[in-house]
Structure formats: C-alpha cells, structure tokens
Amino acid sequence: MSDIIKSDPRVHVGIMDAxxxxxxxxxxxxxxxxxxxxxxxxxxxxxxxxxxxxxxxxWLFVPKSAESTxxxxxVTIGKTYHWERQEAQTFGGQLRLIVEGDRVAAVNVVPVxxxxxxxxxxxxxxxxSLEFLKAAxxxxxxxxxxQIERRTSDKADHSIGLNGRESADEIIRWTxxxxxxxFDVCADDHCQRYQGLTRVVNENxxxxxxxxxxxxxxxxxxxxxxxxxxxxxxVTEEFHTCWGDKDFPYxxxxxxxxxxxxxxxxxxxxxxxxxxxxxxxxCHTDDVAVLxxxxxxxxxxxxxxxxxxxxxxxxxxxxxxxKKLGMNFGDILDLVPVERGKSGRLSRLRIVGSRRTLTVGKxxxxxxxxxxxxxxxxxxxxxREDFEGDVPRRFVLTGAGWxxxxxxxxxxxxxxxxxGYTYEQILLHYYRGAVLERLY
Numbered sequence: 001m002s003d004i005i006k007s008d009p010r011v012h013v014g015i016m017d018a019x020x021x022x023x024x025x026x027x028x029x030x031x032x033x034x035x036x037x038x039x040x041x042x043x044x045x046x047x048x049x050x051x052x053x054x055x056x057x058x059w060l061f062v063p064k065s066a067e068s069t070x071x072x073x074x075v076t077i078g079k080t081y082h083w084e085r086q087e088a089q090t091f092g093g094q095l096r097l098i099v100e101g102d103r104v105a106a107v108n109v110v111p112v113x114x115x116x117x118x119x120x121x122x123x124x125x126x127x128x129s130l131e132f133l134k135a136a137x138x139x140x141x142x143x144x145x146x147q148i149e150r151r152t153s154d155k156a157d158h159s160i161g162l163n164g165r166e167s168a169d170e171i172i173r174w175t176x177x178x179x180x181x182x183f184d185v186c187a188d189d190h191c192q193r194y195q196g197l198t199r200v201v202n203e204n205x206x207x208x209x210x211x212x213x214x215x216x217x218x219x220x221x222x223x224x225x226x227x228x229x230x231x232x233x234x235v236t237e238e239f240h241t242c243w244g245d246k247d248f249p250y251x252x253x254x255x256x257x258x259x260x261x262x263x264x265x266x267x268x269x270x271x272x273x274x275x276x277x278x279x280x281x282x283c284h285t286d287d288v289a290v291l292x293x294x295x296x297x298x299x300x301x302x303x304x305x306x307x308x309x310x311x312x313x314x315x316x317x318x319x320x321x322x323k324k325l326g327m328n329f330g331d332i333l334d335l336v337p338v339e340r341g342k343s344g345r346l347s348r349l350r351i352v353g354s355r356r357t358l359t360v361g362k363x364x365x366x367x368x369x370x371x372x373x374x375x376x377x378x379x380x381x382x383x384r385e386d387f388e389g390d391v392p393r394r395f396v397l398t399g400a401g402w403x404x405x406x407x408x409x410x411x412x413x414x415x416x417x418x419x420g421y422t423y424e425q426i427l428l429h430y431y432r433g434a435v436l437e438r439l440y
Contacts, residue, residue, distance in 0.1 A: 146225050
C-alpha cells in the first residue's frame with residue numbers, strides 16, 4: 001500500500017457537471033484571495049470556467065472555517081436509475097470547479113473520514129444499528145482507498161472506463177470505476193452514494209466512522225476492493241460476472257445464511273429452481289423496522305427486492321430492446337441464458353429475434369437492455385406465453401435480488417446487525433478470509 005493511503009488522506013469527489021453550476025456559499029469562503037459568500041454561478045465558456053466575468057481552468061473555493069458549507073443546486077441522484085431526480089445538496093470542505101469536456105464539474109475536496117460519514121448516511125439511513133454502520137464504514141473506506149491507490153499509482157491506466165468486446169453477434173460491456181480521471185470517485189451509485197451533509201441526520205453515522213477510524217479490509221497485504229449491493233437475493237456473486245475477467249478470494253459466491261455455505265447456481269436448472277422459490281436468507285425480510293433503517297426514502301419505493309416479477313408484451317419488449325440497443329430485431333422470439341454466475345445472475349444473454357440474434361453482457365448491460373432504467377438484477381428466468389405460431393406475445397421475467405450482488409449485501413447485513421452480530425462478524429461473513437487492518 002502506498003504512503004498516500006497511510007497519511008489520513010483527502011478525497012476528491014465529483015458531485016455534478018453542467019454547462020452552468022449554481023451554488024450557495026453558506027458562510028465565508030476564499031477564492032484567489034477574495035472573500036466571498038452567498039449565491040454564485042459559474043459557466044463553461046470556450047474551454048474555461050467563467051465566474052464573475054473572469055475565465056480560468058479552475059476555481060477553488062476554500063472555507064474560512066469548519067462552519068462554512070456550500071450548497072449545490074440541481075444535483076442529479078440515481079442517474080439513469082428508476083429513482084432519478086434532482087435535489088439541492090450541502091457539503092463541507094472545499095469546492096473545485098473545473099473543465100470536464102464541454103461542461104463544468106463540481107468537485108468536493110474533503111477528508112476521507114468526513115466523506116465516510118456522509119456515504120454511510122447516503123447509502124442507508126444513519127438510524128440503522130451501530131454494528132451495521134460500522135461494517136458499512138469499513139467497507140466504504142476500504143473500497144475508496146483502493147480506488148485512490150489505483151488512481152494515483154504509477155501503473156494506473158487512465159484510459160480504462162467502458163470495457164468489453166463487440167462483434168456482429170455479441171456485445172459484452174462493463175464499466176470500471178477507473179473511468180474517472182479528474183477526481184477520485186463520483187457521488188452517485190456508479191461509485192458510492194455521497195450526498196454531503198444533506199443525509200447526516202443524527203450522530204450514529206459519525207460514531208460508526210470514529211469507532212472504526214482508519215480500519216480497512218485487506219487480503220494478501222492489499223486493500224480489498226470491497227464491493228456491496230442492496231440485496232443479493234440469497235446468494236452473493238463473484239467479481240468476474242459483473243466486471244473484468246478476474247476474481248478475488250474474499251469475494252466468493254456464498255449463501256446469505258448463518259453458515260455462509262458455498263453456492264453455485266450457474267447451472268440453468270439450479271438457477272431456475274432457486275429463483276422461482278423463496279428460500280430463507282438474511283436478506284429475505286419484510287421487517288419494516290429494519291428496512292426503514294436501511295433504505296432511504298427513494299429506496300423505499302422499491303419493495304419487492306428479494307423476489308420480483310416483470311411482464312412485457314411482445315410489442316413492449318420489441319420496442320424496448322430496439323430503443324436500448326439501437327437495433328431492429330423484428331419479433332422477439334426468445335431470451336436465452338448463455339452464461340450465469342454462481343448467484344444465478346446472467347453474464348451473457350442471447351436475444352433471438354426474427355430479423356437478428358445478439359448476445360448481450362455483462363450483468364448491467366443485460367439489465368439496461370431489458371428495462372427503461374435497470375432491472376433490479378440479472379438473476380432472472382424467462383417464461384414465454386400466449387404464442388401466435390412461433391412468436392410469444394408475452395414474456396414473464398421472474399428475478400431475485402437488487403443490484404450486482406458482489407460482496408456485502410446491505411439488507412442482509414442490516415438484518416445481521418439487528419440480530420446482534422458484531423461488525424467484525426458481518427464483514428467476515430461477506431468477505432471470506434479478509435483481514436481487518438488499521439492504516440491510521
């Protein structure tokens with residue numbers, strides 16, 4: 001691990017980008033020797049950022065005291081997801097305004113520990129059990145520092161972003177977090193939800209971060225890439241099903257049950273049997289008290305996360321696939337599983353039409369192709385109904401879980417916390433063989 005990670009680092013978080021960024025300085029800030037407060041706006045102008053009639057590549061607003069905060073207006077959250085919306089968000093720390101293509105990017109520079117208080121308040125409610133919040137703090141810190149280390153490494157490949165391979169009959173894509181080159185991480189679901197001081201409504205989140213200060217998960221002397229998702233659906237997934245063609249020993253496919261047994265639902269028969277049933281698991285809960293602690297208000301709009309069902313008519317599915325993939329398949333004849341991960345999540349799906357056939361992957365691309373926003377997960381089976389000749393008029397997708405399923409299952413971990421498990425037990429349940437280590 002690099003020295004920068006061991007020195008109580010700061011993180012640069014990309015919050016939003018727009019042609020015009022409007023914000024409020026809540027208290028005095030200093031920018032290029034000028035003290036300024038109140039409402040402000042900057043705009044992209046001929047490859048520069050314009051503020052108060054002056055143009056430069058970057059404006060940096062530094063708070064004069066810890067009490068000075070800033071509020072960004074019209075921040076988009078849940079970008080491209082079914083809960084997408086805009087809101088005003090308030091942040092501590094510094095505000096950088098820089099050129100990003102033909103837009104202005106607003107970047108918050110903040111100490112890692114302060115960032116984490118907001119992350120675990122944004123990813124779930126800070127009223128959740130303290131042990132669950134401690135576990136969330138450790139994995140968020142681990143993942144973040146792994147990203148910073150990778151980005152600042154001499155070996156960093158800053159060209160990495162959308163990865164994959166394409167041919168006439170196959171499109172396989174996945175997006176890596178290294179897509180960001182002007183800042184360490186973004187503030188939305190692509191990285192970790194970070195909504196500043198807006199979500200910090202009590203002291204539980206702060207206590208959880210302080211109690212675990214500097215603690216990370218490591219494996220083989222390296223920081224763990226500690227992924228997490230909302231609900232695994234009863235079995236967690238391996239890394240390669242969702243991202244690059246590699247795996248990590250601490251991210252296995254396991255049952256979300258007290259024994260944490262190994263699982264393998266890559267076989268089509270086993271996957272269908274699992275998805276069409278509703279087995280016990282930590283994340284199989286309808287406990288309103290627990291869910292209301294884990295899910296923020298907009299997440300509570302999603303209730304059927306453990307097992308779900310989507311029905312499309314032929315016309316709906318045909319129009320959707322044509323729109324999302326930009327190709328005319330004619331009548332959709334079948335959706336054929338080609339490859340599944342060990343949680344039953346599809347990593348390759350063949351779309352068979354009367355005019356063309358195409359295989360799509362990995363899991364997020366499949367979810368995007370079959371929904372206006374995203375299917376809850378790619379762990380689903382397909383049933384075709386109401387045939388006219390060889391053309392089905394109705395497709396029923398029955399699925400399991402919410403998200404990619406890799407690493408910690410947030411709903412499962414919240415249930416574990418409510419049942420009295422310690423944060424160490426929660427972490428070592430989901431990250432098998434990992435080691436807790438304090439960096440600072």
